[in-house]
Structure formats: C-alpha cells, structure tokens
Amino acid sequence: MKICLLTVGKTDVGWVREGLELYASRLSHYVPFTISEIPELKNASSLSKAQVKEKEGESILKSLKASDRVILLDEHGKEFRSVEFARWVEGLTLSGKDIVFVTGGAYGFSDAVYARCDGKVSLSKMTFSHQMVRTVFAEQLYRAFTIIKGEPYHHE
Numbered sequence: 001m002k003i004c005l006l007t008v009g010k011t012d013v014g015w016v017r018e019g020l021e022l023y024a025s026r027l028s029h030y031v032p033f034t035i036s037e038i039p040e041l042k043n044a045s046s047l048s049k050a051q052v053k054e055k056e057g058e059s060i061l062k063s064l065k066a067s068d069r070v071i072l073l074d075e076h077g078k079e080f081r082s083v084e085f086a087r088w089v090e091g092l093t094l095s096g097k098d099i100v101f102v103t104g105g106a107y108g109f110s111d112a113v114y115a116r117c118d119g120k121v122s123l124s125k126m127t128f129s130h131q132m133v134r135t136v137f138a139e140q141l142y143r144a145f146t147i148i149k150g151e152p153y154h155h156e
Contacts, residue, residue: 002032002098003141006063007134008056008105009040016131023138030145031093035134038063040105049107057110060102068100070117072109073133077120082154085121085140086147101141103133 011017020035027033038059044052064070069092080088092099101121102113109117123136146153 001093001096002034003027004034004036004098004100005134005137006036006038006060006100006102008038008060008103008130010037011035011131011134013131016135019135020138023135023142026142027138027145030142030149033141036063052105053107053110054112056105056107057113060104060109060113061116064100064116065098067097069095069097069119071099071101072113072117072120073101073103073123073137074109074120075122075127077122079122079125082140082143083147083156086144086154089141089144090148101137103130103137106130 011020024033024035038056041047041052041055047055071092102109102117104113123133123140128136143154
C-alpha cells in the first residue's frame, strides 16, 4: 500500500514547496509517500473554466490506476478533527490498496473526476490556495500517522 498526493500544476511557491518536502520526508517513515504533479495546461487563458476543468480532469484520470482508492481534497468533502481523520486514514490503509489524494486546479474537479472518486475530504470551511493545500494536507497526513502510532506530535 502506497499513498500519493496528485496535484495539478507544480508547487512553485518556495515556502510551500519547502513545507511539502518536510512533511513528505517525515511521512516516509510511516508509509511509502509520493507527490505526483500533473503539468498545468498550456494556453489555459484561452479556455473557459469548464474547459479547464475538463482537460485537467482528463489528465487526472489518466494518472490513476483502476485499483487506486481516490480521495479528492474538495471543499464539499467531509470535515474531520485530526483524531477522526487519523482513524479514517487507518481504515483506508487496511484495504491494502494504493490511496491517491487529489488536489485540483483553481477551478476544482470535472464531473468525470467526481464520478471516479471514492471519497472527498475538506481540510477546512475556509478556502486555501490550491498550492497551500498541499502543505496543509501533508502536515495533516503526517499528524494522522503520528496519532495512529501513538506518538507525541499531536496534543489533545
């Protein structure tokens, strides 16, 4: 079982990239964790929002295996407290299937990506930039694994 964070576009904000790399490194002590970046669309400014979502959706779907459990990081997803999220992640890992958490582009996901997903998680009722979500998510996933292992990172 592996976990992948699939993102649309490169992580090009320096401090976001540094934070993401920090938590990706820490996660590697618990689970094989990778980050996969789908290139941003060329000439996106000449496309409508709907066209951008469709084209990004096609790229997301091409990046998935049929056996992957796909979880979207989506504003309409389920919200968890950190301990609840840890228990939920622990349950996901029991299937032994690879888990792919997906962050969309600036306009979200296409209908086809929603149809393919196995679940949706919201990190907050607030909106974060699609770049910042990467580091926030990686930290929460790291926190979840420390909770699962009973380590003292999380304080309740």
